[in-house]
Amino acid sequence: xxxxxxxxxxxxxxxxxxxxxxxxxxxxxxxxxxxxxxxxxxxxxxxxxxxxxxxxxxxxxxxxxxxxxxxxxxxxxxxxxxxxxxxxxxxxxxxxxxxxxxxxxxxxxxxxxxxxxxxxxxxxxxxxxxxxxxxxxxxxxxxxxxxxxxxxxxxxxxxxxxxxxxxxxxxxxxxxxxxxxxxxxxxxxxxxxxxxxxxxxxxxxxxxxxxxxxxxxxxxxxxxxxxxxxxxxxxxxxxxxxxxxxxxxxxxxxxxxxxxxxxxxxxxxxxxxxxxxxxxxxxxxxxxxx
Amino acid sequence: xxxxxxxxxxxxxxxxxxxxxxxxxxxxxxxxxxxxxxxxxxxxxxxxxxxxxxxxxxxxxxxxxxxxx
Numbered sequence: 361x362x363x364x365x366x367x368x369x370x371x372x373x374x375x376x377x378x379x380x381x382x383x384x385x386x387x388x389x390x391x392x393x394x395x396x397x398x399x400x401x402x403x404x405x406x407x408x409x410x411x412x413x414x415x416x417x418x419x420x421x422x423x424x425x426x427x428x429x430x431x432x433x434x435x436x437x438x439x440x441x442x443x444x445x446x447x448x449x450x451x452x453x454x455x456x457x458x459x460x461x462x463x464x465x466x467x468x469x470x471x472x473x474x475x476x477x478x479x480x481x482x483x484x485x486x487x488x489x490x491x492x493x494x495x496x497x498x499x500x501x502x503x504x505x506x507x508x509x510x511x512x513x514x515x516x517x518x519x520x521x522x523x524x525x526x527x528x529x530x531x532x533x534x535x536x537x538x539x540x541x542x543x544x545x546x547x548x549x550x551x552x553x554x555x556x557x558x559x560x561x562x563x564x565x566x567x568x569x570x571x572x573x574x575x576x577x578x579x580x581x582x583x584x585x586x587x588x589x590x591x592x593x594x595x596x597x598x599x600x601x602x603x604x605x606x607x608x609x610x611x612x613x614x615x616x617x618x619x620x621x622x623x624x625x626x627x628x629x630x631x632x633x634x635x636x637x638x639x640x641x642x643x644x645x646x647x648x649x650x
Numbered sequence: 651x652x653x654x655x656x657x658x659x660x661x662x663x664x665x666x667x668x669x670x671x672x673x674x675x676x677x678x679x680x681x682x683x684x685x686x687x688x689x690x691x692x693x694x695x696x697x698x699x700x701x702x703x704x705x706x707x708x709x710x711x712x713x714x715x716x717x718x719x
Binding site for chain 2: 364365368442443447448588589590591595597599600601
């Protein structure tokens, strides 16, 4: 178990592994198996016949179109920077492409298993897209490596931010204006010359300063009131010791902080209202205005 | 478990929180790895207990909103 906090909690409870990982439905297990199966194909031989790139902006458009054709809902590109790479890892590429698949928010009204299956479905789809996209780039004669749930050396949030997908929210996930935080990523790092997207801010951090819906709905009380600052960006650091008893150490999947985020209301107004009504009925507070 | 914050202090004095860690060994390991990251070798790192970190943050945020005399 790579996470030392989770490992220590699992050990203290006398368990061998976190219950969340052993209690998967057959569908969830099939999705998990799918990204393990694709892990050996994340890197490979590069075509010796290199395609010349005279216009990185045009090539970026071509890559984005390819990712969309493969099933992505959002694609972004930026230069790969040291803080985007896992500590202790070396990724010798200049750019990173991120392809995201949106989750079907309607699943929230069907319970934890439906939400988990949807999350794993999108992760599996992202794995397929990243693997195929890396193969496509290598076919053009440039090194490319896919990063996904099966194996990865990159950090999602700083990449999301840099490509302009959105801003970091109070619940610790990045919030996009269209999909809220209900999307999952796959990545490709490469040396293919590409034009870069830019960070885009649309008021999420200010909104989160005055909204505490995720905090009120967190069963573990793991989302803090106060934020810290990291290079000018507000971060509400989730207390893992309080989060894991609900998200890792019991059978049921917990995705509540993302599902109750008011940024979901724009794309799914009726479902959001119905879901928040359910939340209120089970005892979690919702703001009076909803 | 312990609760410890790691802060990065850049040469220009800018202080940024790296993260929240749950043992001194884990926090020290992060610092030693950060020191190896290119471009971060000019930075200093401090490990602070959570309670003290929260107090310092609040103090700094108060200082930013209070009018200077």
